[in-house]
Amino acid sequence: MNNEQHYVLDSVGLVVAREAVPQRDIATINSIIDKAINGRRVSKYSILELDGMFMDLMTHPWILSACRRTLEDGFRIDHAFGLQQPFASANLHGGPQACQSSCFYTGAASPTGKAWTGRVSVGISLTEQSRETGGFAYIPGSHKSSFLLHGSVVLRDYLGGNFDHESICIPTLKAGDIVFFPDCLVHGTAPWKASYARRALYYMYSPGYMAWRPYSEIEKYLPHASSDLQRQLLRPPYVAVFTENTQLLGDNQWRTPTI
Secondary structure: OOHHHHHHHHHHOOEEEOOOOOHHHHHHHHHHHHHHHOOOOOOEEOOOOOOHHHHHHHOOHHHHHHHHHHHOOOOEEEEEEEEEEOOOOOEEEOOOOHHHHOOOEEOOOOOOOOOEEOOEEEEEEOOOEEOOOEEEEEOOOHHHOOOOOOHHHHHHHHOOOOOOOOOOEOOOEOOOOEEEEEOOOOEEEEOOOOOOOEEEEEEEEEOOOOOOOOOHHHHOOHHHOOOHHHHHHOOOOOOEEOOOOOOOHHHOEEOOOOO
8 A cells, every 4th residue: 555545545434456456366266256156146155265366365465555554563354255246235334433343543643643443344346336336335534424323324314225325435446456444434335236246355354452253253264374474364363472470561472563
């Protein structure tokens, strides 16, 4: 993530890395999913065990650089899944302090002078979408909103369930584009209007001390890891290793910032 992208993320709440995944990889990934789904009408499905390519995407260089700038060292993967529309229902979710306050964003006014977030979402488009097709949607700037409202409440009580409301952005994305945003951004899926199915992959990353899903849901993927980097991302959440005879807090072994 470069400075321009970081500024856009801070201002808008979402940044897109265009054509970050090669088309040949997108074609292969879609074939693997086709075989795994086998014609079933599923909306969400597990991905990390399907093929090594999904683990490799977890450590995509641009994704890791974006996580370093927003989650700081020691971040971890929390969970991942694939999504299909029209089988996934239209919704908005997320929002400031959503999900037991695991979704937060602190901008330039923070003591460190840089953005720092709770859980972040990384979406990889496997098909095209636009305002005309529907699909992934978000409310720009909502990651900094003073209204601590869940996205479902915003959609129902403030926007009247209207996905055509001018505040909702449905970006134009091509297969291979990556979207990166903090989960405190109100986001979700607008109704799908195209004749083809929409597909996307989502990887959720968290600060090293935080877990949203039970660690047992991630630990089972360790046998599929093929590198130390992948194994590091699959580590459990913690801050430091303590020993009973340690005299000073500073003597403890803190979570190693190796990513």
